[in-house]
Amino acid sequence: MNPRNVTIVVDQDKCTGCGFCLEVCPSDTLSIIDGIAVITGENSLSCGHCMAVCPVNAIRVNALDNEMASFETFSLDKKWMKFGDFPREDLARLIASRRSCRNFKNNPVEPEVLRDLIKMAIFAPSGTNSQEWTFTCLSSRQTVLNFGISIKHFFQNLNKKAANPFLRKGLKLVGIKSLDAYYKEYYASVKDAMDEMENQNIDRLFHGATACILIGSGPQASCPKEDAMLAAGNILLAAHTMGLGSCLIGFAVEAMKADKMIQKKIDIPKGERIHAVIALGYPDETYMRITGRKKPIIRFK
Ligand SMILES: Cc1cc2nc3c(=O)[nH]c(=O)nc-3n(C[C@H](O)[C@H](O)[C@H](O)COP(=O)(O)O)c2cc1C
Ligand code: SF4
Structure with a gap:
């Protein structure tokens, strides 16, 4: 179950289990279980490191709004x-x-x-x-x-x-x-x-x-x-x-x-x-x- 302050979602079909997301996570939010990344921690800074590092784009952090990285000018x-x-x-x-x-x-x-x-x-x-x-x-x-x-x-x-x-x-x-x-x-x-x-x-x-x-x-x-x-x-x-x-x-x-x-x-x-x-x-x-x-x-x- 996703604790309320963890808004990370892992696409299990895409995840290859490389573990890169674990290496950069400051909150130990993720673990590799049976070859895929799983949320096991109860806290997340919602920093987006995991989303930014994933080579196959398997992670979404719902707390982060991608629109904020789109500019008008x-x-x-x-x-x-x-x-x-x-x-x-x-x-x-x-x-x-x-x-x-x-x-x-x-x-x-x-x-x-x-x-x-x-x-x-x-x-x-x-x-x-x-x-x-x-x-x-x-x-x-x-x-x-x-x-x-x-x-x-x-x-x-x-x-x-x-x-x-x-x-x-x-x-x-x-x-x-x-x-x-x-x-x-x-x-x-x-x-x-x-x-x-x-x-x-x-x-x-x-x-x-x-x-x-x-x-x-x-x-x-x-x-x-x-x-x-x-x-x-x-x-x-x-x-x-x-x-x-x-x-x-x-x-x-x-x-x-x-x-x-x-x-x-x-x-x-x-x-x-x-x-x-x-x-x-x-x-x-x-x-x-x-x-x-x-x-x-x-x-x-
Ligand atoms: C916390 C802070 C408050 C400041 N308040 C004023 C201010 O009320 N009026 C003003 O004309 N300049 C203000 N300044 C600008 C400083 O005078 C200016 O940064 C400093 O002289 C260095 O010049 P520079 O910003 O052109 O490098 C402030 C700067 C800081 C960091
Ligand atoms: S970085 Fe991506 S592919 Fe690698 S384990 Fe984490 S979610 Fe899976």
Whole structure:
């Protein structure tokens, strides 16, 4: 009997009993009995390794939706790419050419492009393969602007509190140091930015982006933040290949963490948490060259 969380189905007529699926399974879900693969384990990560490895295509993992590997703006060669087969110089050039974009054109980002970006996001790894992502697309400049107004209000209120020395001191006395730390680190630059938004109509939060993808997690995710950032990484790189500029907006994440009303205003259910906000749009900036990076600390032991 197939336990409920195991959605693997083996076509017994096709299976040759080679055992490759057992070798790659992280959950010991399969055994070879009488020369064919049989489900004997009670757990499955539903990672699809068995389905991907089977030389005779005898396995289906019902938890996985093949549609998710079909894209609207291009067609995907579904043949698995061998280790070492992708030109590393192309990947390195893509990685190093992506830059946070802070100048966007007014053109909207087509919904099919946003949907394809999300499909690329979900091929990222996730803790225990929970794939508990949620993606909320703000797909017009107006919705991005409205979202920006909520974020701006949050920071204006926060700055009002932070500007009060008695409140900062009082909180510090009872062990809450965060407002004082915020005042020292961010107050002045946030004030300048919010003033520019308010008085000069300059979009200092979303930089004029015409779309946004908010990546969240459901309650079952084991590593929600890590999963979201990995998905975000895929989107940032994929966006560059699709002619889009992108920029992570941490200010929006912080505001949403502190003020649940912002989430409510864009109809994101209560149980979800937003871990990454990505501003997207057609870039109004071009670069000439790839630059270096700061030297990291690297250790070999
Ligand atoms: C977690 C995180 C939050 C960020 N938040 C913002 C933000 O609120 N606004 C912004 O303009 N850039 C933001 N960035 C972009 C960084 O400033 C940018 O990645 C960094 O300067 C390196 O530049 P690059 O992305 O062009 O390589 C954020 C980046 C990360 C990783
Ligand atoms: S990899 Fe395919 S053919 Fe080989 S044992 Fe598993 S299901 Fe059977």
